[in-house]
Amino acid sequence: xxxxxxxxxxxxxxxxxxxxxxxxxxxxxxxxxxxxxxxxxxxxxxxxxxxxxxxxxxxxxxxxxxxxxxxxxxxxxxxxxxxxxxxxxxxxxxxxxxxxxxxxxxxxxxxxxxxxxxxxxxxxxxxxxxxxxxxxxxxxxxxxxxxxxxxxxxxxxxxxxxxxxxxxxxxxxxxxxxxxxxxxxxxxxxxxxxxxxxxxxxxxxxxxxxxxxxxxxxxxxxxxxxxxxxxxxxxxxxxxxxxxxxxxxxxxxxxxxxxxxxxxxxxxxxxxxxxxxxxxxxxxxxxxxxxxxxxxxxxxxxxxxxxxxxxxxxxxxxxxxxxxxxxxxxxxxxxxxxxxxxxxxxxxxxxxxxxxxxxxxxxxxxxxxxxxxxxxxxxxxxxxxxxxxxxxxxxxxxxxxxxxxxxxxxxxxxxxxxxxxxxxxxxxxxxxxxxxxxxxxxxxxxxxxxxxxxxxxxxxxxxxxxxxxxxxxxxxxxxxxxxxxxxxxxxxxxxxxxxxxxxxxxxxxxxxxxxxxxxxxxxxxxxxxxxxxxxxxxxxxxxxxxxxxxxxxxxxxxxxxxxxxxxxxxxxxxxxxx
Amino acid sequence: xxxxxxxxxxxxxxxxxxxxxxxxxxxxxxxxxxxxxxxxxxxxxxxxxxxxxxxxxxxxxxxxxxxxxxxxxxxxxxxxxxxxxxxxxxxxxxxxxxxxxxxxxxxxxxxxxxxxxxxxxxxxxxxxxxxxxxxxxxxxxxxxxxxxxxxxxxxxxxxxxxxxxxxxxxxxxxxxxxx
Numbered sequence: 001x002x003x004x005x006x007x008x009x010x011x012x013x014x015x016x017x018x019x020x021x022x023x024x025x026x027x028x029x030x031x032x033x034x035x036x037x038x039x040x041x042x043x044x045x046x047x048x049x050x051x052x053x054x055x056x057x058x059x060x061x062x063x064x065x066x067x068x069x070x071x072x073x074x075x076x077x078x079x080x081x082x083x084x085x086x087x088x089x090x091x092x093x094x095x096x097x098x099x100x101x102x103x104x105x106x107x108x109x110x111x112x113x114x115x116x117x118x119x120x121x122x123x124x125x126x127x128x129x130x131x132x133x134x135x136x137x138x139x140x141x142x143x144x145x146x147x148x149x150x151x152x153x154x155x156x157x158x159x160x161x162x163x164x165x166x167x168x169x170x171x172x173x174x175x176x177x178x179x180x181x182x183x184x185x186x187x188x189x190x191x192x193x194x195x196x197x198x199x200x201x202x203x204x205x206x207x208x209x210x211x212x213x214x215x216x217x218x219x220x221x222x223x224x225x226x227x228x229x230x231x232x233x234x235x236x237x238x239x240x241x242x243x244x245x246x247x248x249x250x251x252x253x254x255x256x257x258x259x260x261x262x263x264x265x266x267x268x269x270x271x272x273x274x275x276x277x278x279x280x281x282x283x284x285x286x287x288x289x290x291x292x293x294x295x296x297x298x299x300x301x302x303x304x305x306x307x308x309x310x311x312x313x314x315x316x317x318x319x320x321x322x323x324x325x326x327x328x329x330x331x332x333x334x335x336x337x338x339x340x341x342x343x344x345x346x347x348x349x350x351x352x353x354x355x356x357x358x359x360x361x362x363x364x365x366x367x368x369x370x371x372x373x374x375x376x377x378x379x380x381x382x383x384x385x386x387x388x389x390x391x392x393x394x395x396x397x398x399x400x401x402x403x404x405x406x407x408x409x410x411x412x413x414x415x416x417x418x419x420x421x422x423x424x425x426x427x428x429x430x431x432x433x434x435x436x437x438x439x440x441x442x443x444x445x446x447x448x449x450x451x452x453x454x455x456x457x458x459x460x461x462x463x464x465x466x467x468x469x470x471x472x473x474x475x476x477x478x479x480x481x482x483x484x485x486x487x488x489x490x491x492x493x494x495x496x497x498x499x500x501x502x503x504x505x506x507x508x509x510x511x512x513x514x515x516x517x518x519x520x521x522x523x524x525x526x527x528x529x530x531x532x533x534x535x536x537x538x539x540x541x542x543x544x545x546x547x548x549x550x551x552x553x554x555x556x557x558x559x560x561x562x563x564x565x566x567x568x569x570x571x572x573x574x575x576x577x578x
Numbered sequence: 579x580x581x582x583x584x585x586x587x588x589x590x591x592x593x594x595x596x597x598x599x600x601x602x603x604x605x606x607x608x609x610x611x612x613x614x615x616x617x618x619x620x621x622x623x624x625x626x627x628x629x630x631x632x633x634x635x636x637x638x639x640x641x642x643x644x645x646x647x648x649x650x651x652x653x654x655x656x657x658x659x660x661x662x663x664x665x666x667x668x669x670x671x672x673x674x675x676x677x678x679x680x681x682x683x684x685x686x687x688x689x690x691x692x693x694x695x696x697x698x699x700x701x702x703x704x705x706x707x708x709x710x711x712x713x714x715x716x717x718x719x720x721x722x723x724x725x726x727x728x729x730x731x732x733x734x735x736x737x738x739x740x741x742x743x744x745x746x747x748x749x750x751x752x753x754x755x756x757x
Contacts, residue, residue: 280628314598442705444705453746457749575711576625
């Protein structure tokens with residue numbers, strides 16, 4: 001039985017069953033992204049007050065569907081593909097119980113369709129958060145529950161595959177760092193899905209009349225155990241992919257296995273405390289609880305991200321310097337392959353996630369500062385920097401890598417792919433920065449009308465808020481174009497991309513040169529060996545091995561400190577409260 | 579190359595960490611501790627801290643208290659809503675419901691009040707503009723905060739928690755007078 005093929009260009013082994021599962025999960029995720037992207041047009045053009053195309057009921061329906069399809073269905077389907085890749089492909093082993101994984105996939109698919117049907121019927125416009133006592137139709141909750149159960153099954157198949165790899169000795173030593181990161185994501189996923197089940201199952205029963213009352217505050221506390229922690233799955237997954245891309249493109253070696261793995265471990269231990277971020281201005285929650293939880297004990301998960309923020313680009317810098325790009329602080333970065341969408345998407349993601357997503361997240365998650373930010377449009381601005389330019393853009397980067405390797409297709413319209421990360425990342429950054437500004441001026445999120453038409457008493461935002469929302473919307477449209485470019489390249493490659501024939505090599509394929517074919521002719525892959533030992537003195541020098549990255553890290557820190565204290569200053573200007 | 583291969587050293591946890599990473603981890607950790615300490619410090623030295631006083635209630639009970647205040651201290655009417663000027667330092671009430679903030683309050687500058695907030699139906703978002711103070715209003719909970727308006731003028735309360743089709747029409751008012 002020849003169940004494996006080796007990709008002649010990357011050296012990755014693919015198990016036949018695992019490969020189909022990766023493909024189907026990734027493609028379904030991309031379909032959800034397409035839906036979310038189309039809906040984004042409605043959201044952007046309605047919140048641009050001068051355009052304001054949708055009626056209120058349609059707007060709230062579209063916004064609900066946009067949030068769920070983008071934040072849940074796109075990302076989690078794609079993450080399932082990432083998990084199978086990080087286990088079966090990276091560890092060179094068969095996938096455990098592929099039939100169970102298919103069952104999981106179909107449950108997710110049915111759940112996703114069911115939920116979308118509920119939302120598009122117009123009677124479940126309750127936003128992604130579906131705060132009780134506002135009620136959606138029963139199949140809204142049931143769809144989410146089925147989706148979560150399916151995801152949980154696939155996560156357990158991932159764990160099973162790790163066991164298979166270990167027992168069949170498909171690798172020696174410890175699992176690779178990327179797989180370690182994926183394990184982190186999977187562990188957080190189990191916690192997340194458990195929280196979701198604890199609150200969504202009673203809510204479903206309430207919607208069909210078997211439970212009389214769901215406490216609104218309890219719902220918020222537990223729901224966010226799912227709602228926020230699921231974003232931490234994304235962080236762990238996309239950081240793991242950053243390491244993967246640094247390794248594939250640059251041959252980069254983690255600066256320190258110990259440090260990077262320790263940072264992932266901090267995610268498991270502390271990230272899920274962040275559900276507190278959403279209940280900082282809720283009634284009756286003690287300050288001690290808020291301080292401990294909102295800061296992940298003592299910002300230990302922030303520390304983890306700051307560590308990855310140094311070690312990912314740092315490992316690239318070390319690899320580049322060893323290739324001779326040693327001039328000054330930044331030759332390594334200037335001479336990086338900026339025309340390769342795998343790199344440009346990954347690097348833009350790294351920078352925007354750190355500088356915008358990370359900093360705004362910590363600021364608004366500070367107990368008292370949340371008073372001036374909660375539920376303003378600052379909040380979606382923040383999570384577009386983490387989940388869109390962070391996770392989504394990283395998934396786009398890895399898609400460009402997988403088109404030749406996993407799908408064995410030549411990239412369709414490579415020049416579009418080359419520009420795509422800049423258009424998408426640039427547009428999104430404009431959207432985010434101007435939404436942050438508008439949020440600081442008090443513009444509400446999830447709000448149909450900045451003019452408050454029909455209100456008994458008038459209120460007017462300052463004119464500059466309108467300008468900010470308009471400029472942000474233009475950035476949003478640009479990002480939608482960038483998203484469409486991604487879909488054209490990804491779907492086009494699968495449909496029209498040339499099947500790969502003999503070729504020059506992986507990196508050349510991004511320039512349009514075809515790659516070699518890959519057939520299932522291997523029954524058992526070679527054991528995955530440990531990385532070759534480090535050359536003496538390459539890392540052992542007393543000085544800084546990646547000084548450019550250290551400079552960037554210090555820039556991040558200075559920006560962080562300044563912006564953090566500006567917000568305290570702003571807080572000090574509002575009414576005293578106690 | 580090695581992020582997707584097992585670590586070169588079987589005992590990778592014994593490999594010493596480079597100086598650059600240690601320095602960065604130390605700096606980052608110090609910053610994390612500073613940020614952590616800022617929150618308790620603000621409780622001591624800052625003036626904007628959310629109280630944790632809250633009571634379970636019901637829409638009927640809370641509504642009755644609001645009406646009691648309205649009946650005692652109404653001084654006028656605007657847009658169909660009573661304008662209420664409660665005594666300085668007293669317990670004052672505002673409720674959120676589909677889709678209004680009720681009633682309109684008239685307060686004195688630099689005086690402290692105990693503001694009670696709750697919802698009659700779904701969740702609402704109390705968003706005081708243009709100061710931009712935002713609170714989550716949850717049905718079943720009577721949230722009590724001490725407020726001291728320190729600028730006079732007309733403030734609007736908008737709703738920033740989605741509460742259905744009329745969400746955007748939910749605008750309330752608080753007047754703050756010099757004396």
